[in-house]
Every structure is written in structure tokens, then in C-alpha cells.
Amino acid sequence: MSALPMFRLRVRQVDQSCIFDLTGPNGQEISATIKYPEQLTELYQNWQLLYRRRYELQSRARVSSKGGSGTPRSYDWDRELRIAETTLLNEFSHWLGQADLLLIRETIQWEADAAIKQVKHGKTAIPSHVDVLIECSPTTLARFPWESWKLIPKDAPTETVRIARTCTPSIPATYSRFRQGKIRILAILAAAPDLNHSLDQAALLSLAPRAEIKFIRCQEILSTLKRGSHIAELKQQVAKAIADEQGWDIFIFSGHSDEEVITGGKLELAPQVTLSISEIEPQLQIAKEQGLQLAIFNSCSGLHIAESLIRLGLPQVVVMRERIQDEVAHKFLQQFCHSLNGYNDVCTAVLRACQYFAPENISYPSAHLVPSLFRHPDPKLNLFRLEPSSLKRIWQQWRPSRWEAIAISTISVLSLMVPVQELLMDVRYWSQAIYRQTTKQFPATTSPSVTLLQIDQASIDRRGIDAYKIKPMSRAYLGELVERLQQLQVKVIGIDYLLDASTNEDYVLAKAMQSAIQQQTLFVMASWQNDAGQKMRTASTLAKSNLVLHGDVGITGWDIMLPSQIGCQEECPFAYQLALAYQLQKIHPSSQFSGDFMSDLQNRINAQLEAAENTKQIGDLQKQVNLPLGLKSVIDFSLPPQRVFHSQPAWDLLERPLEDAKSKDLRQQVVIIASGGYDQADDNFPMPLAMHHWQSAKKQAGINQEKLQSQILPGGVLHAYTVHHLLTNHNLLQIPTIFFVGVAAIAGKGLQRIIRNQSTARQRRSLALILGATLAYGLGGLQTYVSLAIILPWFLPSVVVWFYLCLVLKRKK
Structure with missing residues (x-):
């Protein structure tokens, strides 16, 4: 059943008066009587005469047309016709604008205003039409030309009030379901050499992607029939096609009619071959x-044709009430089919x-005054329209409005901006x-298996390192450590200092490293790729490249730095190399390495992958690579630092006795020598709020140096977290x-569609439930983070959902 308001207006002429009876969608009835002006008939007849003379050449009304008027072609018929049209429409509008019809006009306009407000307030997605x-x-x-009656409210869209024709049917309508898949169209093209049917065919073929079209070309049929029996045979074939057992959705006739x-009207199938509507009533039924x-009759003078078909119970009929020029008929059908392709109703x-x-x-x-739509008066009949595909129909229902699209685009851009990401992640x-x-x-x-050995300001001061030896860090001090x-x-040592340049103290560090390597200690040295794309590694004066591992110390945000693919074909990240070396030393603490150290280490890893009992330790680690689709592993600052790594100042290591238990524990640790947050360090980062929280929880504020460190996160901390x-x-x-x-946009649109048609009280309950669900999702996200180690975004998706809901509330107000 159609949800659009529909009025039925009966206009009857009795003597010199016209009676207007209006029946509304809710059963209300209004009557009015006004005097009929005789000059209106004269003005119409004058307009019709000028219209026919303007379009008498190439019209589609040869069935009963009379000879030409003999008026010279040079006469300006266009000007005269426009004057006659304006005069007729002014008089017609004046007649319908009388005060006696005010209540009828206001009733229709009030209903139109109500329909517009419903759409504006989001109570319905149905277009704001009122049909008369x-x-x-x-x-x-x-x-x-009743279609020209101005019943539209002020400032309302043109199509708010749509006027169509009707008549009292003799046979009730049939409520046929719309055909699934392509619609079926039967097109009868009359044999009329003076008409150009190719343009009509082209217009209909524009519907071909959504329609199965059958053309009955009368000229082709006649060419196959014998003279004498052609008339009956042609009529029989046309009638048979109309009554095809598969049925049709649209019937169209293109040719001459009267x-x-x-x-009930007649159609010219060919010269001297006419087919009346009464002859094909059974087939039409x-x-x-x-x-x-x-049914569409793209032919002349179809008033009686339309009325007879509506009386037969047909749902909709499109006709030309006057004679129609061939070119105008082509243009009408072209525009009509174009609009149907846009999924508009008939x-x-x-x-x-x-x-x-x-x-x-x-x-x-005056061509715009000629076409008319006749409709069966049964309000249960839906207007014909092409139905979009399921996906397209879903898109039409769910596609965002202009403001929704702007909001979603803005929030999407914000979600991709690094500063916004960092702020949201910090919170x-x-x-x-x-x-x-x-x-x-x-x-x-x-x-924890990781010890962060930090060269902090206290270590620098206690050792008395000169300022010019801090950057780069003193090789002699590193050698002592x-x-x-x-x-x-200690079997695995990482040095988080880029030692690419030689200094006069290199021999001290080189000697210490050589001695440690001889005792099977694995070194992971910091490397870096400069702006020119060149790899910067440890200077050869410190250690040969085949005796140490190199790890890229580059950091992106708070990401866990992983190799791009299994096997580290490019240089592995620094912390990844430390974890790999630690696992290898843990499995085979007495391994001997010879030859190319890096090559030998890789071979040992592959060997461990092949050994079933040892696959898990190294295999699981080696399989961790960068994830696709923007997914990534990140550092978990919700874990307090003391549960992740041991932190020890460099000065404490040097001053603490070797026999001390804390010192002995280092044998089973990955030790990272890194900066401790002194001013000249290159890897100082802003302290995350979570780390501030853990510092506050340990009551580490109060000492000046601690306050200074509380504002700085040394890069070594990130490597320690990553190794852990x-x-x-x-x-x-x-x-x-x-x-x-994207998910929130779909959810928000769905919720919007649900609550916009609800009453105010029910909307409040729904919004309260949605608010509770939003908070529950936030709480669930906190637990999912802990239990499943998955970060579910909350803030921006919630903003999207509530933006959709606020639009409903705004329209409600």
C-alpha cells in the first residue's frame, strides 16, 4: 500500500456551474460550486487551433486528420501560440483561484506542508509528495490543462503536489506483484513511413539493462503477409502479443491514434488498418x-484511450491529450525513459x-501541456517504477546525507593523522x-629477562666525563661497562649508541669487546639509516662486522619494530636482534661460532627451526613480522616498568661488588647499555601519561633529577619494552x-533509521540504552585490551555514532 497522501477531486459541470467534490486520504469530504466561465471554452478552442496549426506538419494524428489550413509557413505560429497559452492559463488559474475553492486548496496545501515537515524532521524517508x-x-x-493548477505551498519543491487524471473504473484493479528481475516491455511500432521510429526504439533501449523488450514492427509483419488477408492477420498478431502468457509490465504504442x-479510441497499425481499444479489450484484460x-501511448489524442483503459482496471496510462508532433513525441519518450532509469515512479x-x-x-x-498520466483511483495501487538491484537499493537506504558524509570524512581524516593517533593512544x-x-x-x-643499564647524568658526573666526550659517548666509559x-x-649485550665514528679511545672499547666475544658473548650494535639511505654501522676500529650483530635503532611511534619479512633479509631491528640472540644463547650457551658470524648465526637459527624440540623458542620469534592492512603490534605501557625490565644506573654497576646478588643476576639477562635521559642524548622522547602514572604510583616525584626524568622517556626504555x-x-x-x-558509521545509520520514527518517549529510552551500550563498549574495550591484548578504538567511533543520533534529535526539535 502506498504511504503517500492521495486526494481525489471530482469536477462536474451542471448547466453553467461546476461542482468540485474533494475526498481526502482520511475520508474527509469537501464540496464547492463555482460558475463556469464561457470564455474559458473559447480561449481553449483558440489555443487548440493555434497549437494544431503550429504542429500540424509531422503529427501523429493521421487517423482522422483533416486537410491543412493553407496558412503560409512564414506565419509566426510560435508567438501566437505562446500568447494564446498565456491567456488560457491565466484565465484557468483565475477561475480555480476563486474564494469558493479556498478550502479545497488549503486542505491540499496543508497536507503537503505536513508531508514536507515529516521528511524534514526525519520521521519518514519517503519523498514529500501529495497526489491529487x-x-x-x-x-x-x-x-x-489541470496539471498546471498551482496547488503547491509557498517555497515548496515543484513536485510536492502531483496532479494526475482518473475516472471511475468499471473493473477493479488487479494487485499484481512486481516482477522479479528484469521487467518485460511490449512495444508496438506502427507502420507509418512518415514517423521516425528509430528514435523511439533508442529511447526504449536505454531501459534494456533493466528490461526485456519485445518490438512488434508492423511494417515488417506486413511485408511477410499476403495482400487481402494482411489486415486481419496484423491485428491478430498484435492481439496475440498483448496476451502473451508470460505477461508484460509495460505496453507502449508508437504511431498514429485518435x-x-x-x-474507446483507435490505433492505426498501418495505413488503412485501424485497431480500436474495444477490439483488444479481452487481450488487455x-x-x-x-x-x-x-500503458504508454506515444501518439495523438489519447484522452478516450486512457479513460477506457482505466475503466478496464489498468493501474496507469500515459497519453497525449492533443495531437503530438513526431519530434516532440521522441523527446518526451526519451526524457520519460531517462527519469525511469533514475528509479523515479511513473x-x-x-x-x-x-x-x-x-x-x-x-x-x-505548449508541448508541456499535452502529456497526462491517468491513474486507477484505488489508493492501494503503487505507482510503477523500476526497482534497483538489491545492493543499489541497500545503498540508497544507507547512503550518508551531505552532512553525514562531511562528518565521516572529517573524522576519518582525523583518525589517520599521526598527532591525533598519538594523543588518543596516550590517553x-x-x-x-x-x-x-x-x-x-x-x-x-x-x-624480567632484560636489564637496562642507563648512563644517566649521575653516572656522567660520578665518572667525571668531560662534556665533549658525552656526545658521542666516551668509548673508554663504554669499555669499562x-x-x-x-x-x-653476561652473554648478550646491546649497545644503544651509534658508534660509527672513530675516536682516540676506541682501543679501550675494542679490547673489552674482543675479550667478551672470546667468552661467547653476543653483541648487538646500533645501526642507523641516514637521510641519504646509507647504513651507518659500528666503526671497524671497534669490532669487525662479522663478529657482531647489527640492529636498526629506528623507532616509529610506540610500534614494536619488526622485520618486514621472515629471515631479516634487510637489517633486523635492534630489539629484535637482542631477543633472537638471547634465545639462541639460552638454548645453546656453549655454541662456538667461526667464520662469518652473521651467516653462521642465521644457519643456527634455521637448524633450530628444523629441530622439533627447539622450534618454539626461536621459530615463534622469527615468524613475527610486520602485519598487513595497517595492523600493528605496539608497546604496552599499561605494564609498569618494574614488571618489564630491571633498571640500573651505570655508576651502580661499576661500584657494586662482583659478588653482589644483583650483579650475579645479570648473567641470565639481556643487558642494554643506553642513555639515561641526560640532556645531550639523541633519543629522548616525551613521557607517556601511563609512565607518569606508574612513576606517581611509586612516589618517584620529589627529587629534582627524578622530576627531570619524569618528563623524558629514553629510547632505551622502548627497546627494553620491545625485547620483553x-x-x-x-x-x-x-x-x-x-x-x-566505518563500522560505527554503519551502526550509527542503522540506529538512526530505527529511532527516527519513534515517539519522543520511546526515543529517550532508546537513547538511554545506546548511551549505556556506548559506556559498556568502552568498559569492554578496557577488558579486551587486558584479556586478549587487542586495542579496540572507542572515542572516534563513539563520536560517529552519536553524531548520527544528534542529527535525529536536531530534526526532532
């Missing part, structure tokens, strides 16, 4: 029962085709740290926010 069906008696009244009261929805398609012939189009004066880390501490959900307590670690039998995550297989997965923005 006009039935005129006698036929002389039906000839007037009015005839007794037979069969076609209607089998789903015929629309009423809108006729209106827009008429708008094409509006008065400003000087080539076709998320902080909230997760508080959540962990509140719920006491920490990983099982184990002693390495020597101390070698004395403690790799060794413990703690993979915190961050899903790109842009994915969830």
Missing part, C-alpha cells in the same frame, strides 16, 4: 491479470518529461594503566581506528 487525482465530466472539462467515444502495470517521470518542455524551451511551445595507555592497577590484572610475576659485564659473564614483549610473546595488537569509524 482529478476526474472531469464531461470530456470538455478534461481537455483543460479519439473515438464508442470504441489478460495482460492486466498477468501483471501489466503501465508520475515523477511524466512531470519531469513535461518540465523539459517548459515555456523557456522555445523550440516546443588510552593512561586509562589502561589505571584499569590494570584498579583491577590488579597483571601478567604472572616473573623476573663492557669489561664489567664480561667479568659478570618479544621474549614473552606479549603481542598487543592495535586495530586502525579508520576500520572502526
Whole structure:
């Protein structure tokens, strides 16, 4: 059933008066009587005469047309016709604008205003149309251009009130379901040498992607028939095609036609071969029962044809009330089919085709007054339209409005901006740290396998290192640290200093490293790729490249730096190399390396992958590579630092006795020698809020140096976190926010569609539930982070959902 408001207006002429009876969509009835002006008939007849003379050449009305008027072609018929049209429309509008019809006009306009407000307030997605069906008696009244009646409210869209014709049917309508898949169209092209059917065919073929079209070309049929029997045979073939058992959705006739009261109108299939509507009533009735929805007569004088077909129970009929020029008929059908292809209903398609012939189009004066749509008065009948595919229909229902598209685009761009990502992640880390501490959900307590040996300002001061030896860091001091670690039998040492340049102290560090390497210590040295793309590695004066591993110390945000592919064909990240070396030394602490150290290490890794009992330790680590689709593993700052690594100042290592228990524990550790946050360090980063929280929890504020460090996050801390995550297989997965923005847009649109038609009270309950669901999703996201190590974005997706809901609330107000 159609949801659009529909009025039915009966106009009857009784003597010198006209009675207007309006029936509204809710059953209301209004009547008015006004005097009929005789000059209106004269003005119409004058307009009709000028119209026919303007278009008498190449018209589609040869069935009963009379000879030409003999008027010279040089006469300016266009000008005279426009004057006659303006005069007729002014008088017609004046007649319908009388005060006696005010209540009828206001009733229709009030309904139109209500329909517009419903759409504006988001109560319905149905276009704001009000349909008025006009039935005129006698036929002389039906000839007037009722479609030009200005019933549209002020400032309303042109198609708010749509006027069509109707009449009282003799047979009820058939409620046929729309055909699944392609519609079926039957096109009868009359044998008329003076008409150019190729243009009509081209217009119909524009529907071919969505329609199965069968052309009955009368000229071709006649060429195959014998003279004498051709008339009956041609009529029989046309009638048989109309009653095809598969049925039709659209029937169209293109050719000559004319009015005839007794037979309901007649069609010229060929010269001297006419077919009346009464002759094919049985076939039309069969076609209607089998789903015929629309009949189009792109021919002249179809008023009686339309009325007879509506009386037969056909849902919709499109006709030309007057004679129609061949070129105008082509243009109408072209515009009509174009509008149908845009998934408009037949009423809108006729209106827009008429708008094409509006008065400003000087080539076709008065052509816009001729086409009419006749509709069956049953309000349960839907207007014919082409149905889009399922996917397209879904898109039409779910596609964002202009403001929705702007909002989604803006939020999507924000979600891709690095500063916004960093800000949101910083707040998320902080909230997760508080959540962990509140719920006491920490990983099982184990002693960290990583020690961060920090050269902080206190270490520099205690050692008395000169300022010019801080950057680059004194090789002699690094050598002392390495020597101390070698004395403690530490097997994996990472030096987070780029030692690419030679200094006069290199021999001290070189000697300490050589001694440690001889005791099977694995060194991972910092490397860096400069702006020119060149790899910067440890100077050869310190250690030969085949005796140490190199790891790229580059860091992107808070990401876990992983190789781009298995096997580290390019240089591995620094922390990844440390974790790999630690696992290898843990499995075979007495391994001997010879020849090309890097090549030999890689061979040992491959050998471990092949050994079933040892695959897991190294194999799992080696398989960790960068993820596709923007997914990435990130550092988990919600874990307190003391659960991730041991932190020890460099001065403490040198001053603490070798026999001390803390010193002895270093033998089983990965030791990273790194800066401790002094001013000249190159790898100082802003401290995340979560780390501030953990510092505050340990009450580490209060000392000036601690306050200074509380504002700085040394790069060594990031490497320590990364090594811990790799060794413990703690993979915190961050899903790109842009994915969830898209999901939130779909969810927001769906919720919007649900609540916009609800009452105010029910909307409030729905919004309260959605608010609770938003908070529950946020809380669930906190727990998912802890339990599944997955970061589900919350803030921007929630903004998207509530933007959609706020649009509904705004329209409601």
C-alpha cells in the first residue's frame, strides 16, 4: 500500500456551474460550486487551433486528420501560440483561484506542508509528495490543462503536489506483484513511413539493462503477409502479443491514434488498418491479470484511450491529450525513459518529461501541456517504477546525507593523522594503566629477562666525563661497562649508541669487546639509516662486522619494530636482534661460532627451526613480522616498568661488588647499555601519561633529577619494552581506528533509521540504552585490551555514532 497522501477531486459541470467534490486520504469530504466561465471554452478552442496549426506538419494524428489550413509557413505560429497559452492559463488559474475553492486548496496545501515537515524532521524517508487525482465530466472539462493548477505551498519543491487524471473504473484493479528481475516491455511500432521510429526504439533501449523488450514492427509483419488477408492477420498478431502468457509490465504504442467515444479510441497499425481499444479489450484484460502495470501511448489524442483503459482496471496510462508532433513525441519518450532509469515512479517521470518542455524551451511551445498520466483511483495501487538491484537499493537506504558524509570524512581524516593517533593512544595507555592497577590484572610475576643499564647524568658526573666526550659517548666509559659485564659473564649485550665514528679511545672499547666475544658473548650494535639511505654501522676500529650483530635503532611511534619479512633479509631491528640472540644463547650457551658470524648465526637459527624440540623458542620469534592492512603490534605501557625490565644506573654497576646478588643476576639477562635521559642524548622522547602514572604510583616525584626524568622517556626504555614483549610473546595488537569509524558509521545509520520514527518517549529510552551500550563498549574495550591484548578504538567511533543520533534529535526539535 502506498504511504503517500492521495486526494481525489471530482469536477462536474451542471448547466453553467461546476461542482468540485474533494475526498481526502482520511475520508474527509469537501464540496464547492463555482460558475463556469464561457470564455474559458473559447480561449481553449483558440489555443487548440493555434497549437494544431503550429504542429500540424509531422503529427501523429493521421487517423482522422483533416486537410491543412493553407496558412503560409512564414506565419509566426510560435508567438501566437505562446500568447494564446498565456491567456488560457491565466484565465484557468483565475477561475480555480476563486474564494469558493479556498478550502479545497488549503486542505491540499496543508497536507503537503505536513508531508514536507515529516521528511524534514526525519520521521519518514519517503519523498514529500501529495497526489491529487482529478476526474472531469464531461470530456470538455478534461481537455483543460489541470496539471498546471498551482496547488503547491509557498517555497515548496515543484513536485510536492502531483496532479494526475482518473475516472471511475468499471473493473477493479488487479494487485499484481512486481516482477522479479528484469521487467518485460511490449512495444508496438506502427507502420507509418512518415514517423521516425528509430528514435523511439533508442529511447526504449536505454531501459534494456533493466528490461526485456519485445518490438512488434508492423511494417515488417506486413511485408511477410499476403495482400487481402494482411489486415486481419496484423491485428491478430498484435492481439496475440498483448496476451502473451508470460505477461508484460509495460505496453507502449508508437504511431498514429485518435479519439473515438464508442470504441474507446483507435490505433492505426498501418495505413488503412485501424485497431480500436474495444477490439483488444479481452487481450488487455489478460495482460492486466498477468501483471501489466503501465500503458504508454506515444501518439495523438489519447484522452478516450486512457479513460477506457482505466475503466478496464489498468493501474496507469500515459497519453497525449492533443495531437503530438513526431519530434516532440521522441523527446518526451526519451526524457520519460531517462527519469525511469533514475528509479523515479511513473508520475515523477511524466512531470519531469513535461518540465523539459517548459515555456523557456522555445523550440516546443505548449508541448508541456499535452502529456497526462491517468491513474486507477484505488489508493492501494503503487505507482510503477523500476526497482534497483538489491545492493543499489541497500545503498540508497544507507547512503550518508551531505552532512553525514562531511562528518565521516572529517573524522576519518582525523583518525589517520599521526598527532591525533598519538594523543588518543596516550590517553588510552593512561586509562589502561589505571584499569590494570584498579583491577590488579597483571601478567604472572616473573623476573624480567632484560636489564637496562642507563648512563644517566649521575653516572656522567660520578665518572667525571668531560662534556665533549658525552656526545658521542666516551668509548673508554663504554669499555669499562663492557669489561664489567664480561667479568659478570653476561652473554648478550646491546649497545644503544651509534658508534660509527672513530675516536682516540676506541682501543679501550675494542679490547673489552674482543675479550667478551672470546667468552661467547653476543653483541648487538646500533645501526642507523641516514637521510641519504646509507647504513651507518659500528666503526671497524671497534669490532669487525662479522663478529657482531647489527640492529636498526629506528623507532616509529610506540610500534614494536619488526622485520618486514621472515629471515631479516634487510637489517633486523635492534630489539629484535637482542631477543633472537638471547634465545639462541639460552638454548645453546656453549655454541662456538667461526667464520662469518652473521651467516653462521642465521644457519643456527634455521637448524633450530628444523629441530622439533627447539622450534618454539626461536621459530615463534622469527615468524613475527610486520602485519598487513595497517595492523600493528605496539608497546604496552599499561605494564609498569618494574614488571618489564630491571633498571640500573651505570655508576651502580661499576661500584657494586662482583659478588653482589644483583650483579650475579645479570648473567641470565639481556643487558642494554643506553642513555639515561641526560640532556645531550639523541633519543629522548616525551613521557607517556601511563609512565607518569606508574612513576606517581611509586612516589618517584620529589627529587629534582627524578622530576627531570619524569618528563623524558629514553629510547632505551622502548627497546627494553620491545625485547620483553618479544621474549614473552606479549603481542598487543592495535586495530586502525579508520576500520572502526566505518563500522560505527554503519551502526550509527542503522540506529538512526530505527529511532527516527519513534515517539519522543520511546526515543529517550532508546537513547538511554545506546548511551549505556556506548559506556559498556568502552568498559569492554578496557577488558579486551587486558584479556586478549587487542586495542579496540572507542572515542572516534563513539563520536560517529552519536553524531548520527544528534542529527535525529536536531530534526526532532
